[in-house]
Amino acid sequence: MYAMALETWSAKQLVRVELPTPDVGPKQVRVAVHAIGVNPVDWKMRSGGPLRLAARVIRTVRGPRGPIILGVDFAGVVEAVGAKVTDLAVGQRVVGGTNFSRGQHGSYADTVVVESDQLAPLPDDVPFDVAGALPVAGVTAWMALTEYRRIEPGRRALVLGASGGVGQFAVQLAKRTCGADVVAGVCSTKNLELVRSLGADHALDYTGGDPLEAARAHGPYDVVVDCAGTYAASRCRSLLAPGGRHVMVAGDSIGMMLQVIVPPFRSRAILGKPTRARISAVVAAVAAKQLVVPISERLPLAEVEAAHAKSMTGRVTGKLVLLAR
Ligand SMILES: NC(=O)c1ccc[n+]([C@@H]2O[C@H](COP(=O)([O-])OP(=O)(O)OC[C@H]3O[C@@H](n4cnc5c(N)ncnc54)[C@H](OP(=O)(O)O)[C@@H]3O)[C@@H](O)[C@H]2O)c1
Incomplete structure (x- = not known):
């Protein structure tokens, strides 16, 4: 798998890193990521202040080790499920959010592994880029x-x-x-x-x-x-x-x-925490045409630095979405 990551907390640039494809634990799901929504928290975690400090402390205590992969939102296709996951299947379309406080990598990658309660099924008529902007x-x-x-x-x-x-x-x-x-x-x-x-x-x-x-x-x-x-x-x-x-x-x-x-x-x-029930409610609003998702721009994941620069202006109208494949 590949990710766009900081090699250390003091690194100035997110760079492409290659990592072994992760295994899944019994209650986990591995997802082939298609689209990733950019949120201000992503760049706040690298730019100093309380969010970066909190993220650093959590990673030191809970892991994971290695490059620092930022990002929370993702949408994609289930690639593998743990032995105790009975309600999601390989090949299913899903949308979810990674969780640093559970010791997970972020979503700026072509592959993520999360607990199954961090994912919701995604109907066929909701595109990946729209879903990736939601969590x-x-x-x-x-x-x-x-x-x-x-x-x-x-x-x-x-x-x-x-x-x-x-x-x-x-x-x-x-x-x-x-x-x-x-x-x-x-x-x-x-x-x-x-x-x-x-x-x-x-x-x-x-x-x-x-x-x-x-x-x-x-x-x-x-x-x-x-x-x-x-x-x-x-x-x-x-x-x-x-x-x-x-x-x-x-x-x-x-x-x-x-x-x-x-x-x-x-x-x-408030601290927004994407869980299956909450993501499902928001996805249902999209499917019911109550919620439109204005996307300001789609960029390849490799261009994440450009996406962060735009988001940091605080004047982007609509969501920036990264495409991982
Ligand atoms: N607590 C949480 O869990 C949580 C979750 C998500 C986001 N956040 C935080 O919430 C903030 C917004 O996130 P976002 O994703 O919506 O950011 P965003 O997409 O960058 O939007 C920021 C918006 O703020 C507007 N704005 C700037 N100054 C304003 C003012 N004085 N009055 C009214 N609007 C103003 C801008 O609109 P105009 O261009 O029209 O000025 C811009 O569209 C960020 O600080 C983010 O870190 C927190």
């Missing part, structure tokens, strides 16, 4: 709208950063899958039409005044999903209806933790 961003949006605060008819949702990877999924799932009465999304001028087309009742421009004051006119909200990380938590909470939640997807981690532990306890920091 982290789709599952994070899904968790915010169903586990952190249940959004349903009669409720209102505000999405900050509505034109980004997570935000686009949050707008669509809130409106079309959860059935929110009102969805408002905050983005830049160039993306207003896009955010409306995804189902937002109100698209609000953050470049033309204070978007939170503009959002107040359409609230109060049962959930404020912050995918931008640039808005004061207290101001986000001031837009909440009774029982509402401010869900922090983005932001500086220490600041987020402080908001969680201080009263009034209406802010929550």
Whole structure:
């Protein structure tokens, strides 16, 4: 197998490495990877700060050894299953997410091995590139709208950063899958039409005044999903209806933790974790045509450095997808 990896934590470039094809444990599945979604966490893990520190500590304790393979999202075809895996079969199309904290390699590779509960079956009519873009961003949006605060008819949702990877999924799932009465999304001028087309009742421009004051006119909200990380938590909470939640997807981690532990306890920091049930829910929304997956660009896996450079601008509209074969 091959991967694009850092040879050490201080390496400047992701380079192609050849590795032996891994065996599967009893509850594991090996997948021939076709497509890999790029997420900001991928480059944050190499660029210093708390995410890199956490990843380094986890790898030191749990492994694996050898080159550092980043990436979480993947979609592909089952190549081998462990003796105790009875619900997935060789040849089946699947989508999933790797998990560093389980001692696994990342997904920037043509082959991954994960536990079977990290994978969901993929219907034939959902292409690999679409599926590969779903796990982290789709599952994070899904968790915010169903586990952190249940959004349903009669409720209102505000999405900050509505034109980004997570935000686009949050707008669509809130409106079309959860059935929110009102969805408002905050983005830049160039993306207003896009955010409306995804189902937002109100698209609000953050470049033309204070978007939170503009959002107040359409609230109060049962959930404020912050995918931008640039808005004061207290101001986000001031837009909440009774029982509402401010869900922090983005932001500086220490600041987020402080908001969680201080009263009034209406802010929550989310960590998107792709599990079979969550991925299946998001895939079902795609199959039901409730969720479209705007892909900004498809690049060969070998061009991962270019994909990271684009993602790091923070202004990519839609998902970047790497193709491994
Ligand atoms: N906690 C978790 O589990 C989790 C999971 C996924 C992502 N994240 C984090 O969440 C953030 C977003 O991820 P992503 O994948 O959606 O990133 P992305 O695709 O790069 O999108 C970022 C978006 O932010 C928008 N933006 C920038 N400044 C803004 C502002 N002041 N107000 C409103 N929107 C603004 C940009 O839209 P315009 O071009 O329209 O300005 C851009 O589309 C990242 O920090 C990422 O690390 C966390």
